[in-house]
Amino acid sequence: MQKTFQNARSALPYILPALLLILSFVFLPMILNVYYSLFRWNAFSVERDFVGWEYYVRLFRDPVFYTAVKNNSLYAVISIVVQVGGGLVIAAILEDRLIRRWQSLFRTIFFIPSVISIAVVGLLWQLLYNPDIGLVNGALQMLGQNEWVHAWLGDSKTAIFAVIAVSQWQFTGYMVMLFLIAMHKIPEDLYESSMIDGANRIQTFFKITIPQIKEMILVGTMITVIGAFKVFDEVYVMTFGGPGRSTEVLGTMLYRAAFRNDEMGYASTIATVIFAITFALSLLQMKWSRSGQEG
Structure with a gap:
């Protein structure tokens, strides 16, 4: 016990700088944010009026808040299906022996969108969705599907799906890379044994690949879900919550309260909920990660 205490004391000077940085730039701002959410204040005033839980009551009575939560949840569900599910299937295909020789090329193709600036991607897809000169409607017209031609970002029924589709295009490749890294660690003997036993590719995918990389699937799922509730950039660039706030998410709701309406207390409340x-x-x-290790 004494030796453990001495080791901890000797290590303290090395971890103290990092600990102070974490306390100063992570934990202290979180505590202050909760504190500021209890006051009415703006960016240009030194005075703060204590309002208690008023902003929280206002937030949970605001119908736009539930629209934002619904959109974030829809974002999460679709992202799990496309990014995690689709990325897993693509990674499995790229790991196939017939395609493995071209894997480096396909990895680059799939991964490139995830390193492009989200603002650039948003502007690019804004042009692609343009109802008059956009490539999306142009392609539909070339295929003779004129009934599908639509103002994708201008219709409250389709705008949120159009924005979500952009994120799927951009970040599915990132999930593919994560799953490929995990698949490379699977012993080749398992696949050879399954082939000897007569298993086909689909059976080996469900019986070997998925169980062997279940931890990475869990991590990828949680990264995707958490990212879906923190989404901001693509919505801000493409629609800023419109039309009619139909694409509002928690991030744009926070931005609108803080920098458009100058309601910093209310913005702090939204940030606390996020x-x-x-x-x-x-x-x-x-x-879930711990339970997986125990199993």
């Missing part, structure tokens, strides 16, 4: 959601999801990730 933190609570992402923190709860992080706890779930740690719990």
